[in-house]
Amino acid sequence: MHDTAHAVHGAPTSFIRKHVFSLDHKVIGKQYYALALLAALVGMVLSWIMRIHLGWGSFAIPGLHLLSKNGAPGDVMTPEYYLQLMTMHGTIMVFFVLTTAPFAAFGNFFLPIQVGAEDMPFPHFNMMSFWVTFVGFLVLVASFFVGDGPTLGGWTQYAPLSAIGAVGGPGEGLGVVLWATSIAIFCVGQLLGSLNFITTTLDMRTRGMSLMRLPLSAWAWFITSVMGLTAFAVLMPACILLILDHVAGTSFFVPSNSVINDQVLPHTGGSTLLWQHLFWFFGHPEVYIAIVPGMGIVSHVLITNMRKPMLSHRVLIYSMGALAVLSYMVYGHHMFVSGMNPVSSLAFSFPTLIITIPSTIVVLIWLGSLYGARLRINAASLFALGFISMFISGGVSGFFLAQPSIDIMLHATYFVVGHFHLVMGVAAMFGIFAGTYFWFPKMAGRMMNETLGKVHFWLSFVGAYCIFMPFHYLGIAGNVRRYQAFTDDYLIHLIPVHKFITIAALFTGFAQLIFLYNLIHSRFWGAIPPNDNPWEGTSLEWSTATPPPHNNFGDKMPVVYHDPYQYSVEGASTDYVMQTSPEDLKNAPDEK
Amino acid sequence: MATTVHEPPKIEPERLPNQGSGNGGWRNLVPGDGDLRRIQPYSPPPASTGIWVIMASITMSFAAFTSALVVRQGTAPLQPITLPPVLYLNTLVIIGSSFTLEIARRRIATFMEGLRDKDHSASPTRWLYVTLFLGLLFVAGQTLAWIQLRSQGFGLASNVSYSFFYVLTVAHALHVFGGLGGLVRVTRKLHNTALRRSTLDATARYWHFMGALWVYLLLLLWTKL
Numbered sequence: 053m054h055d056t057a058h059a060v061h062g063a064p065t066s067f068i069r070k071h072v073f074s075l076d077h078k079v080i081g082k083q084y085y086a087l088a089l090l091a092a093l094v095g096m097v098l099s100w101i102m103r104i105h106l107g108w109g110s111f112a113i114p115g116l117h118l119l120s121k122n123g124a125p126g127d128v129m130t131p132e133y134y135l136q137l138m139t140m141h142g143t144i145m146v147f148f149v150l151t152t153a154p155f156a157a158f159g160n161f162f163l164p165i166q167v168g169a170e171d172m173p174f175p176h177f178n179m180m181s182f183w184v185t186f187v188g189f190l191v192l193v194a195s196f197f198v199g200d201g202p203t204l205g206g207w208t209q210y211a212p213l214s215a216i217g218a219v220g221g222p223g224e225g226l227g228v229v230l231w232a233t234s235i236a237i238f239c240v241g242q243l244l245g246s247l248n249f250i251t252t253t254l255d256m257r258t259r260g261m262s263l264m265r266l267p268l269s270a271w272a273w274f275i276t277s278v279m280g281l282t283a284f285a286v287l288m289p290a291c292i293l294l295i296l297d298h299v300a301g302t303s304f305f306v307p308s309n310s311v312i313n314d315q316v317l318p319h320t321g322g323s324t325l326l327w328q329h330l331f332w333f334f335g336h337p338e339v340y341i342a343i344v345p346g347m348g349i350v351s352h353v354l355i356t357n358m359r360k361p362m363l364s365h366r367v368l369i370y371s372m373g374a375l376a377v378l379s380y381m382v383y384g385h386h387m388f389v390s391g392m393n394p395v396s397s398l399a400f401s402f403p404t405l406i407i408t409i410p411s412t413i414v415v416l417i418w419l420g421s422l423y424g425a426r427l428r429i430n431a432a433s434l435f436a437l438g439f440i441s442m443f444i445s446g447g448v449s450g451f452f453l454a455q456p457s458i459d460i461m462l463h464a465t466y467f468v469v470g471h472f473h474l475v476m477g478v479a480a481m482f483g484i485f486a487g488t489y490f491w492f493p494k495m496a497g498r499m500m501n502e503t504l505g506k507v508h509f510w511l512s513f514v515g516a517y518c519i520f521m522p523f524h525y526l527g528i529a530g531n532v533r534r535y536q537a538f539t540d541d542y543l544i545h546l547i548p549v550h551k552f553i554t555i556a557a558l559f560t561g562f563a564q565l566i567f568l569y570n571l572i573h574s575r576f577w578g579a580i581p582p583n584d585n586p587w588e589g590t591s592l593e594w595s596t597a598t599p600p601p602h603n604n605f606g607d608k609m610p611v612v613y614h615d616p617y618q619y620s621v622e623g624a625s626t627d628y629v630m631q632t633s634p635e636d637l638k639n640a641p642d643e644k
Numbered sequence: 645m646a647t648t649v650h651e652p653p654k655i656e657p658e659r660l661p662n663q664g665s666g667n668g669g670w671r672n673l674v675p676g677d678g679d680l681r682r683i684q685p686y687s688p689p690p691a692s693t694g695i696w697v698i699m700a701s702i703t704m705s706f707a708a709f710t711s712a713l714v715v716r717q718g719t720a721p722l723q724p725i726t727l728p729p730v731l732y733l734n735t736l737v738i739i740g741s742s743f744t745l746e747i748a749r750r751r752i753a754t755f756m757e758g759l760r761d762k763d764h765s766a767s768p769t770r771w772l773y774v775t776l777f778l779g780l781l782f783v784a785g786q787t788l789a790w791i792q793l794r795s796q797g798f799g800l801a802s803n804v805s806y807s808f809f810y811v812l813t814v815a816h817a818l819h820v821f822g823g824l825g826g827l828v829r830v831t832r833k834l835h836n837t838a839l840r841r842s843t844l845d846a847t848a849r850y851w852h853f854m855g856a857l858w859v860y861l862l863l864l865l866w867t868k869l
Contacts, residue, residue, distance in 0.1 A: 173690050247697050255690030281697060285704035289815075293712060296811070301801035304716060321720030321804060326712055333708075 061175055063602040073183070075175035076602060080182050081161030082495065087186055088153035088484075089568075091144050094193070096561050098141040105129055107547070107554035109537050120201050123222070132222045134536035135204035139223075140196070142207030143231065145477065146338065147238055148189050153484045154345035155280070156185070156245055159273035161495060163249060165593045166270045168258025168610045170603045172248040181248070185241035192234035195227045203227035206534065208335065211305035211327035215297040216319075219312050229298050232291040239288035242280050249277030258592075260612030264366065265631065267591045267616040268355075271369050272348020275376050276341050282380070283337040290330035297322070328390055332383040339476050340379045343443070344372055346483025347414060350436040353490045354418065356589045357433040358425040359627060361617035363417050371410035371417075378407040388456045389463045397456040404454040411447055415440065431505025432587075435486035438513050439479050445517075446475025449524060464534075467527020470520045478516045485509070485567070492571075493586050497599045498578030504570040508563060515560025522549050588628050591616050595632045695846035699853050702819060706857065709815065713808050713868055725805045725869050727862075728792045734785035735862055738820075741778035742855045745827075748772040749848045752834070756841055772831055775851070779824045786817050805869045812861050816854070823851045 064070040074080060104111055105128075112127035123133030160178070164171055172178045195202040200222040205214045209231065218225030253266070253274040266274070293304040297319070305327045306319035351368060355361055362368055384392065384400030418440050427433055449471040453459045462468060485508075492500045531538065531546050538547060585594040592612070596605050610632045618629040621637050629635055716722070748771035790813070793799075793806070800810045826847040833839040 174694060243701055247694060247701070250697050251690045251693045255693050281701050282704050285701045286708040289705050289708040289712070292815075293811070296800070296807070300807075302807040303801075303804055304712065304807065308720070321716075323716050323719035326715045326719070329715060330708060330712060 061171065073179060075171070075179050077160050077164050077172050077175070077178060078495075078600060078604075080178055081157050081159070083182050084152050084157035084160055084185070087182075087189060088149050088157055089571075091148035091152070091189060092481075093568075095141050095144040095149060096564065098137050098144070100558060100561055101129070102134060102137050102141065103550075103554040103557045105134060105536065106538075107551040119196065123201050129536070131536045132204055133201065135206070135534065136202045136223050136227070138534065139204055139206050139231075140192070140202050143192060143235075144189075146207055146342070147235065148185075148192075150342035150477065150480045151242065151280075151338070152185065154349060154480060154487065155273060155276050155341060156181070156242070158269075158349065158484075158487050158491065159249060159276070159345065160245070162491065162593055163270055163273050164252055164256065165596065165600060165604050166267050166591055167252060167256055168261050168592050168605070168612060169252060169256035170605070170609075173251045173256055174244075174248050177244045178248050181241045181244035183241075184237055184244065188234045188237035188241060191230055191237060195223070195230040195234075198230070199223075199226040201227060203231045205231075208331060209294070209327070210331075211294070211297075211324050212307060212310060212319075212322065214327070215294055215305040215322070216310065216312055216317055217298055219315050219317070225298070229295060232294045232298075236288050236291040236295070239284040239291070242284045243288075246277040246281040246284070249273055250281065253277075258610055258612060261592075261631075264369075265612055265615055267348075268351040268362075268365070268368060269345075269348040272345050272351075272372055275372050276344045279337045279341050279344070279376050279379065283334040283341065286330060287334035290327065290334070293330075294327070325387070325390060325392070328387050329383075332386045333380065335386060336383040337376070337379040339472075340375050342476050342480045343483075344375060346439055346480045346486075347372060349483050349487040349490075350439045351418070352591070353432045353436045353486045354422070354427075355617045355619070356490070356587050357428040357430065357436075358421065359428070359619045360421070360425060361615075361619060362421045365615070365617065368414060368417055371413045374410040375407065375414075378403055378410070382407055385454060385456075385459070388459045394456070401454055401456055405451075408447070408451060408454070411443075415444055415447075430489070431500065431502055431509055432486050432490035434506060434509040434513075435482045435489065438509060439482040439486060441513070442474050442479035442482055442516065445521070446471055446473070446479060450475065462527055464532050465527035466523040466531045466533050469533050470523025470527060473523070474516075474520045478520065482512075485512075488571070490587065491593070492574065492578075493581040494593055494598055494600070496575050496578070497581070498574050498576075499581055499586065500574040500578060501570050504566055508566045508570065511563035511566070512560060515556055515563055518556035519553050519560060522553055525549065585630075590614075590618055590628050590630045592631055595630050691840070691842040691846040692849075695849050699850065702853075702857070706812075706815070706861070709808075709812055710864060713864070716804060716808075717868065720804075722805045722808075722869060723803045725798070725803075725809065727809075727865060727869070728789040730785050730789050730792070731862060734782050734789070735859065737778050737785060738782045738855045738858050741775050741782065742852050744771045744778060745775040745848050745851050748775060749844055752839075752844060753841065756839075769831060769834055772827065772834070776824065776827050776831070779820065779827065779851075783817055783820060783824070786813055789813070809865060809869060812865065816858055816861055819857070820854050823847070823854045826850060 061075045064074060064076070069075075071079065074083075101113055101116065104113060110128060113124070113129075114127060116124040116127040116129060120133055120136075123130055123136060129137070160172075192202075200218075203209065203214065203223040204221060205224065205228065209228065213220050213224065214228050216224065217228075253263075253270065257263075257266075293302070296302045297304050297306060301318065303319040303322040305324060306317060306322040307324060308320045308322075310317040310319060347368075351362060381403040382400060384396055385404045388397050388400075422437075427437075449467065453462060453468065453471060489500055489505050492498070526546055526549055527533075529542075529546055531543060538544065538550070581598055584596065584598045587594070592610055593600075595610055612631045613634050614629060614631050614637060616631055618624070618631075618637060620627060621629060624637060625635065629637060713722075748769070751771065752769070790810070793809075798806050800807055830839060830844055830847050833843065
């Protein structure tokens, strides 16, 4: 019995159980990755359409009317439809790309392997987590094709507009209900995922794998899962209350005597700020849910390519933990212009400035570790460097926005758009790319094309800066955001900048097709990795077969002897010592 | 071969005190040479940690509902409502169910440890059934409260106090259904296949949490509405 009944679950035999409703964390990780890829393509195409409209407002985009007859008569979008596309772009990108790819996709695939487990402890919940998320995506996308289209309230869905129903405009009826339902479903999926991530990290580690021996990527996923557990558990009730305001006539978010489009609404006494409190209590941790996994992935990739550990493994972990804790104390900085008491603004401004400290520490550790390192230049390490660059560039503008007096001027402008796209969007995407190029051999059993990867990096790196740095200049010039056209005198002279950004966006978007080609081509025709450890890494994913067997480690569970990053240890027999190597390392700095 | 309550020695070992975080997790039983398969059948599922994680998540959700109530009250005064008296009876029922479950849990645990209690060995599940009955009675009582309010003309959208009343009580009842499902699962495993001690303890912990959560919600409704 002991020889056969050991696995968390047996290897599947049917196609459905192997590739569709799989309990295997590795398959679920790939499914999340595929979903994120699909969502990213949809989100990117939406951004192209919006950018073309912003640069050339009267330009007819062939076929756009097929997406919405009323939203794009004659293939030229209406102002409302612009807002609808913007809402869908933000929602899809934040939830179904930035949350699913770095956290759910890579985390699912590699967390159990990096801790030395056969699978996650609750595989049925894990499978449910993905399929629930997928249904959430379908519900969201369905809003394109029902009634008057998707909601136009932005990914933040501020009340009362989001709660008043169809009277608020196109998509504000059924579109909002579908949006809130989709996000509530998404929350369920992420809660189930967080449950598995936390228990995997705490309870499933193999012998010798202490918490401090976990790789930085595993730490990042663990910290993110704790954030996800608390943040999504708050967003879900908020979505339920929003749905009830729509379908049951309750008044949680709509104030008394509201008059919209000459109609007096029946709601009484609702609080418009309530939604913002609930949303941003989730929303700010969500920023870190998107970026902390990237920090872990980038650290992991850089260390492997630097051939030396970071200046401090522990301080990096503590800093990521501090970011998680502080992320709950700063959410009010999104509401500086929402009519909060000025004292509250001050109270939220202070921790917002404080949170820059752990962020800065993380960056300084990266830069300090890179100093003097003989970095192996490959697509993964380039994207890791790009991540740091984007994180710094986007983070610096956060210093300005953290101060209420400046934020009041900049809040509704493109400055904020530039800020969060760089620090949260592009940086997280670069983290995803770094992880993809780095782990692809282990995930697919093939190598990606390095030349194409480097071309992809340079085009994306230059392109992203060409798109998002000018946003800051636009914002300082007073260019308001969420407008579909700029007709005021003071804005007209900025339109050439918008045209430049649009060209850069199209150029950068097409550069992503190189990645897509590389991904698909390499999956089937890429070179076979020379061995199970092509990057000469030290953590457990490199000590197992490529791709890993169903139970991750075959017949023998790994036993861990070392800290995760034993590179260039004096006296060691090789340049790197794997965690599973029983070699005695007397000179390893972290093991003394 | 399945482990059942009739074979006490095969029950999952509890947390190993000499295995700190430096030895691969609290309950991970990977042996020193890593040869898991020939020594241990499998690592036990970390149901205990999982249930704490689930309870933390539910706590956050109800904290969100509570803060919504407080913020909403700060915007416009809430209209006072009279809580249906059956709620107080329901409170006694769910508190009582915690006691009966604890009796059941202790007796099953004693049975698992091989220390058969001669006085109660005939049916270690008797109190489990009593708990299930009380749980269903609680849900029926809550349903009765909703029906009473509806018959008086107070629905979800009558005013915001009723909105919060329905949202909080229905959300709690849905979570109680989860607990009932857990109790049914424990009962079935007890009779049919194998029951792990960790599963039993996790289910009991969740059920006690449901009771405590209800007492909290009643106090919240009683003081705020």
